[in-house]
Amino acid sequence: MPETLAETFETQRERLRAVAHRVLGSAADAEDVVQEAWLRLSRQDAAEIHNLEGWLTTVVGRLSLDVLRSRRARPETPYDGIVVAVDDGNAPAENVELADSVGLALLVVLESLGPNERLAFVLHDLFAVPFEEIGRILGKSPGATKMLASRARRKVRTPARTPVAGPEQREVVQAFLTAARDGDFEGLLRVLDPDVRLTIDNPDGMVVVLGATNVAAGARFGAAKDGRRVLVGGLPGVVAWREDGTPLSVVAFTVLAGRIASIAAVTDPVKLASMDLPEPPETVGTSR
Structure with a gap:
């Protein structure tokens, strides 16, 4: 079972790394977040996870949010x-x-956003994660999360691609x-x-x-x-x-x-x- 779970995780690794990289702006930090997500998954009962992709996105989102918030007092991205x-x-x-x-054009602008705005924008606009799922990460309603992403979008004004x-x-x-x-x-x-x-x-x-x-x-x-x-x-x-x-x-x-x-x-x-x-x-x- 662990081998099967590890293989399943590997199919998600690149997407998770891309999510964390765009949220954090650092390839090294993104790799650390993805590795921590794997460690948390390996300690879980896989039978209790009904949507592995959604579960991993949530974990990576929360870990990335923690990193963003820690940078507010220690900005060193x-x-x-x-x-x-x-x-x-x-x-x-x-x-x-x-x-x-x-x-760089996107990351520099993202640096000007608050952690909640940044996460909401990246997950929704770049990776099409529903506002309901993002709201669970942020502890906010889907409506409030949508407003965060909208506010960030007005500030960014840079093509996602x-x-x-x-x-x-x-x-x-x-x-x-x-x-x-x-x-x-x-x-x-x-x-x-x-x-x-x-x-x-x-x-x-x-x-x-x-x-x-x-x-x-x-x-x-x-x-x-x-x-x-x-x-x-x-x-x-x-x-x-x-x-x-x-x-x-x-x-x-x-x-x-x-x-x-x-x-x-x-x-x-x-x-x-x-x-x-x-x-x-x-x-x-x-x-x-």
């Missing part, structure tokens, strides 16, 4: 599952694979970077959606900037001379470094209908250190 790769301008098949990974970076998306981002470097305010407005949202994860917490005019006014974050074009979880982006070769920022752009709809930036050194980033250009740290 790593972005260790973000895939950052040098953008060579082609390899569309690889872009699709990257788009299936957890995206990452659009693949194609030539048009790259051109829009390049136009933004060029305008930022040249101080071309009108050029920035042309490529920014009027309702664009910029979310910056910095050492002091989250900063959210709304609207094309406000984002364009602070667009120097994308103008680093030594920035390298990358794909961040499948999205076009840029990595910049300090003179000593340590990462300065990672920025990911979501382009919809020919304009930049959202920008996610990480400048927190602790978060940047948790990411597997490409090497800086040879020009970094050398005299010019």
Whole structure:
């Protein structure tokens, strides 16, 4: 019987890991949560579990919620599952694979949500878990849970599925970077959606900037001379470094209908250190 239960759990492992990863933002934390879920299952009488998938989702949800709540007093979320790769301008098949990974654009915004909002949004909008089941995890009614997810959805405003970076998306981002470097305010407005949202994860917490005019006014974050074009979880982006070769920022752009709809930036050194980033250009740290 234990072997059969273990085999059954293995069929659920990838889905459970995906749930925990999107809720927590950390691949390592997600793995710990899934392993703890297995330990709890192994101590249960399997005959008493009528819906194993639902039971495991509930356990993973509750464990993830505990982790989120503990972070409120000890914020140290790593972005260790973000895939950052040098953008060579082609390899569309690889872009699709990257788009299936957890995206920085979504995770940075999720960091700005409260634990209950985050769990309700991820479970319902990304994994279609009914509000009744989510409510049992949160200890709330289905109606209250639906309101949490709705409130989170208004804040997120980011596609649940990452659009693949194609030539048009790259051109829009390049136009933004060029305008930022040249101080071309009108050029920035042309490529920014009027309702664009910029979310910056910095050492002091989250900063959210709304609207094309406000984002364009602070667009120097994308103008680093030594920035390298990358794909961040499948999205076009840029990595910049300090003179000593340590990462300065990672920025990911979501382009919809020919304009930049959202920008996610990480400048927190602790978060940047948790990411597997490409090497800086040879020009970094050398005299010019």
